[in-house]
Amino acid sequence: MKAFKACLAGLALLGLSPAAMAAGGTMPLSEGDAPLPDWPFEGVFGKFDQASVQRGFQVYTEVCAACHSMELLSYRNLGEPGGPFYNADDPEATEAAVAEFARQYEITEIDDYGDEVARPRRPADRFPSPYPNVQAAAAANGGAIPPDFSVIVKARPGGADYIYRLMTGYPSYEEFQGEYGDELHFNDDHSHGVLTQPAGLYYNPYFPGDTSGNWDGDPRHAPAGGYLAMPPQITDGRVDYMDGTEATQEQIAYDISQFLAWASEPKMENRKSLGLVVMIYLFFLAILVYFSYKAIWRNVEH
Amino acid sequence: MTDDKDNKPPNEDRRDFIHIAAGAAVAGGAGALAWPFVAQMLPALDTRAASSLEVPITGIPEGGEIRVLIGGKPFFIRHRTAAEIAAAESVEAGDLPDPQTDEERLVARADGTLNPAILVVSGSCTHLGCVPVGPGSNTGEFGGWYCPCHGSHYDTSGRIRKGPAPTNLPVPTYEYNADGSAVTISL
Amino acid sequence: MSGHESTYKPGTGIEKWIDARLPIVRLVHDSFVGFPVAKNLNYWWTFGAILAVCLVTQIITGIVLAMHYVPHVDMAFASVERIMRDVEYGWLIRYIHANGASMFFLAVYIHMFRGLYYGSYKAPREISWILGVIIYLLMMGTAFMGYVLPWGQMSLHGASVITNLIGAIPLVGEQIKIWLQGAPSIGNATLNRFFSLHYLLPFMIAGVVILHIWAFHTTGNNNPTGVDVKDEKKDTVPFHPYYTVKDGFAIIVFLMIFAGFVFYAPNVLGHADNYIEGNPLKTPAHIVPEWYLLPFYAILRAITFDIGPIPAKLGGVIAMFGAIAVLFVLPWLDTSKVRSLRYRPLARQFFLGFVAVCLLLGVAGASNPDDIVIKTGEDTLRYEVALEEAPEAVAVAEAHHGKIVSSNSERVIVDFAHYEDAVEFAEASGTTAEATVKHHGLTWLPVAQLLTFLYFAYFLIIIPLLGLIERPKDEPESIADSIHKSNGSADAVAAE
Numbered sequence A: 001m002k003a004f005k006a007c008l009a010g011l012a013l014l015g016l017s018p019a020a021m022a023a024g025g026t027m028p029l030s031e032g033d034a035p036l037p038d039w040p041f042e043g044v045f046g047k048f049d050q051a052s053v054q055r056g057f058q059v060y061t062e063v064c065a066a067c068h069s070m071e072l073l074s075y076r077n078l079g080e081p082g083g084p085f086y087n088a089d090d091p092e093a094t095e096a097a098v099a100e101f102a103r104q105y106e107i108t109e110i111d112d113y114g115d116e117v118a119r120p121r122r123p124a125d126r127f128p129s130p131y132p133n134v135q136a137a138a139a140a141n142g143g144a145i146p147p148d149f150s151v152i153v154k155a156r157p158g159g160a161d162y163i164y165r166l167m168t169g170y171p172s173y174e175e176f177q178g179e180y181g182d183e184l185h186f187n188d189d190h191s192h193g194v195l196t197q198p199a200g201l202y203y204n205p206y207f208p209g210d211t212s213g214n215w216d217g218d219p220r221h222a223p224a225g226g227y228l229a230m231p232p233q234i235t236d237g238r239v240d241y242m243d244g245t246e247a248t249q250e251q252i253a254y255d256i257s258q259f260l261a262w263a264s265e266p267k268m269e270n271r272k273s274l275g276l277v278v279m280i281y282l283f284f285l286a287i288l289v290y291f292s293y294k295a296i297w298r299n300v301e302h
Numbered sequence B: 001m002t003d004d005k006d007n008k009p010p011n012e013d014r015r016d017f018i019h020i021a022a023g024a025a026v027a028g029g030a031g032a033l034a035w036p037f038v039a040q041m042l043p044a045l046d047t048r049a050a051s052s053l054e055v056p057i058t059g060i061p062e063g064g065e066i067r068v069l070i071g072g073k074p075f076f077i078r079h080r081t082a083a084e085i086a087a088a089e090s091v092e093a094g095d096l097p098d099p100q101t102d103e104e105r106l107v108a109r110a111d112g113t114l115n116p117a118i119l120v121v122s123g124s125c126t127h128l129g130c131v132p133v134g135p136g137s138n139t140g141e142f143g144g145w146y147c148p149c150h151g152s153h154y155d156t157s158g159r160i161r162k163g164p165a166p167t168n169l170p171v172p173t174y175e176y177n178a179d180g181s182a183v184t185i186s187l
Numbered sequence C: 001m002s003g004h005e006s007t008y009k010p011g012t013g014i015e016k017w018i019d020a021r022l023p024i025v026r027l028v029h030d031s032f033v034g035f036p037v038a039k040n041l042n043y044w045w046t047f048g049a050i051l052a053v054c055l056v057t058q059i060i061t062g063i064v065l066a067m068h069y070v071p072h073v074d075m076a077f078a079s080v081e082r083i084m085r086d087v088e089y090g091w092l093i094r095y096i097h098a099n100g101a102s103m104f105f106l107a108v109y110i111h112m113f114r115g116l117y118y119g120s121y122k123a124p125r126e127i128s129w130i131l132g133v134i135i136y137l138l139m140m141g142t143a144f145m146g147y148v149l150p151w152g153q154m155s156l157h158g159a160s161v162i163t164n165l166i167g168a169i170p171l172v173g174e175q176i177k178i179w180l181q182g183a184p185s186i187g188n189a190t191l192n193r194f195f196s197l198h199y200l201l202p203f204m205i206a207g208v209v210i211l212h213i214w215a216f217h218t219t220g221n222n223n224p225t226g227v228d229v230k231d232e233k234k235d236t237v238p239f240h241p242y243y244t245v246k247d248g249f250a251i252i253v254f255l256m257i258f259a260g261f262v263f264y265a266p267n268v269l270g271h272a273d274n275y276i277e278g279n280p281l282k283t284p285a286h287i288v289p290e291w292y293l294l295p296f297y298a299i300l301r302a303i304t305f306d307i308g309p310i311p312a313k314l315g316g317v318i319a320m321f322g323a324i325a326v327l328f329v330l331p332w333l334d335t336s337k338v339r340s341l342r343y344r345p346l347a348r349q350f351f352l353g354f355v356a357v358c359l360l361l362g363v364a365g366a367s368n369p370d371d372i373v374i375k376t377g378e379d380t381l382r383y384e385v386a387l388e389e390a391p392e393a394v395a396v397a398e399a400h401h402g403k404i405v406s407s408n409s410e411r412v413i414v415d416f417a418h419y420e421d422a423v424e425f426a427e428a429s430g431t432t433a434e435a436t437v438k439h440h441g442l443t444w445l446p447v448a449q450l451l452t453f454l455y456f457a458y459f460l461i462i463i464p465l466l467g468l469i470e471r472p473k474d475e476p477e478s479i480a481d482s483i484h485k486s487n488g489s490a491d492a493v494a495a496e
Helices: A002-024 A050-062 A091-103 A134-140 A159-169 A249-264 A268-297 B002-007 B012-039 B045-049 B082-090 C013-021 C024-032 C043-066 C076-085 C090-117 C126-148 C153-166 C173-181 C188-219 C239-264 C291-302 C312-333 C345-366 C393-399 C419-429 C444-469 C479-495
Strands: A106-110 A116-120 A183-187 A192-196 A202-204 A226-228 B052-056 B065-070 B073-079 B118-122 B143-147 B152-155 B160-162 B173-176 B182-186 C036-038 C236-238 C372-386 C403-407 C411-416 C436-443
Touching (some): A159 A249, A268 B012, A268 C090, B045 C076, C024 C239, C036 C239, C043 C090, C043 C239, C090 C126, C090 C291, C090 C345, C126 C291, C126 C312, C153 C173, C173 C188, C291 C312, C291 C345, C411 C419
Antiparallel strands (some): A106 A116, A183 A192, B052 B182, C372 C411
């Protein structure tokens, strides 16, 4: 039994050390940061808040989709369990809603005469991309290609937290007595000085990068973060929520992060619920086999 | 074995039960685990979603047909001439290898009327799945389709008339759109 | 596959008929049912069976994934996400496979440390050990090529870094690299061949596993005392049911940890960058291999200096492969006659130190070599001023509380603790040099170098030397004897 405990301890140690390392890679939270939301999809029993996923999808459609593709998503995904259009009580209504939504967008096909013809999209079709190709995307955005959003939450250390922070983290006009594309004056406990934003780029304390090149203060206290080509997007009232929720900046950031978390891992709820069954099964199986083991070895001195 | 049992101490049965229960639990778990590995061979969600298609029918010339692929399966949409319709309707269904009237092989439009000019059938020969040839090539002895693989002849209603194929070309699930200018075929 | 006398007795006529023609049932029976195993094996010995489960799991899930995966640079990434989204239970099977690799390595490391601790590599089990090291090498190759397949950013650039290592080999390296990649760079040809080999290697592993089992079934298992079996009746029990049930229990506990990762933290052992599709024009900020290869990555990066005629780049590659190669000769490096470290208290201390060195090498491999491990002072602002530009730099620096780090007739290096002082110095001296931030402390690089030295020293100095100078404790007469003694003392403690 002693050896067994040692074995478990060893497993735990070896198992957790890389996990701890991976966790260390997430964004550090400094004192001035506003608290992060409590994501309902975290934890063993975590589930997406479907109303929020719905609002987040509205934000994506009305704001993000102008530049960011979601190439791996099809309209039918919207009606799958957990998706924004999913209605467990009425699968037909779900299907109809998805089909109606998809119809708003057109797709070009080659007809029998070799001509390009447009037809409305069907649920099986993918989301349209805002740009015809990456070159067009780069050219329209000063060389920076807006990342695809299909798996963005899994593709960023910090996941939904990172998206939320990035959306709410742009410095506000009042705070910096300046204009975007201009100078940002820092005068807090950590940093004193002026940060000049390069043309066409926008400072965000949560975007990975290095600000020291454009910082005129103490280089040891250059502001955290970096510059990105996307200007601030999410402001109070940027969208008019269909369900009447007040569209504060925090609410919009919360909803879009949740929608993107769902899009990145649409099978998350299946995974966690199946996981619970598996864990309970293994737990009871371990007890059964342990007693079987004890019974078999009872007469052997070892 | 019975001798052993008699010699066992009283709690031996309980111990046997533990082994049987543990073994059964392992077997049950292994069985449940097998399911995902079986299920993954089923058509994936995207494959299933891509299994319907809307086909415009107004452009099909009389006496001609168009061929479409839905989920990799071929379908024929034929615009029949008056003579072909008459030929299909005049046959006594009872005499056929796979008895079916022409009317049974049509689907009503949105207003409830039939459109005998348009025939929609599967494009896989019911014998071994070859794609029969049709108008413009060789329509066989009965003016419908002819399967060159093993010589099955289909009539202008897609019914088997001669050759090894056991049944008529199946009519897929389809429906007309509101103005009757297109059909949506589903697998 | 076993050195002991067969205990198989065909019962029915059919069994006798088969046994006379192809004694396969007898082979299985003698290897996994009747095979006599020392009765004192502890839970560390269950990892062999756990590894068998890992291999089978990886092969089955891998075959299934290959049914849906598309090995093409334009489609690989999307095909993996299609598995996650559209294939029935595809998310489950892929997460089992991805985390299964980590579980496999976790188990193999425990298995290897167990072999090191109990002297399982010593005569007459050298071939078992060497076959084990070959399995480990094959596992690393398989894991590396498997990591390339999703065609994420880490896949692409990790593969690029590792294949470039081969380019360090003098004369032929560059040619071998191109041959391996099938192109001047990592591309579709590389992806296709890696997919093919990733599918092949596990079956080679399975083959070597059979040899591995054959070898230690010929010599008999080692056991925690390291003492040979003297009396089969007193010292051993048949493998089934005694060890099938014990291994079974351990496997279930292991599966619980495995399932914990698969269902609740499926991406925690991976890297976020690998969910970005591979882009040859953009390298991720930090390229790190999967956790199980980190110690070797640390050794690779630790060699930053030329060793005689060997350039640093090649030196790193040699050190990395040497770290595994040394395991092959371990049976002949160890001079001690005593197998188990139970009876070698001094060697046990060194062993624990070695385990710590390996874990720390892993941390070093995950860290940036220039990052500070132990901070010795606050960051300062450093100016490096050419004296012809500012001849009075030393005097001005001293006037502004600067700390002269070094100065000669050409230049002066000076540190400032306060930003204001540094600004005043720059103005007063008229230098055009920019201040850089100087961190004070011990960086990971020398730490990794020390750890690399300790890793090799353990095998090449400590193990050979300990056997000569250490006086081991008395080994028990037999396995049965050791069990009797330890149970006796436990009883005595209980009686008090």
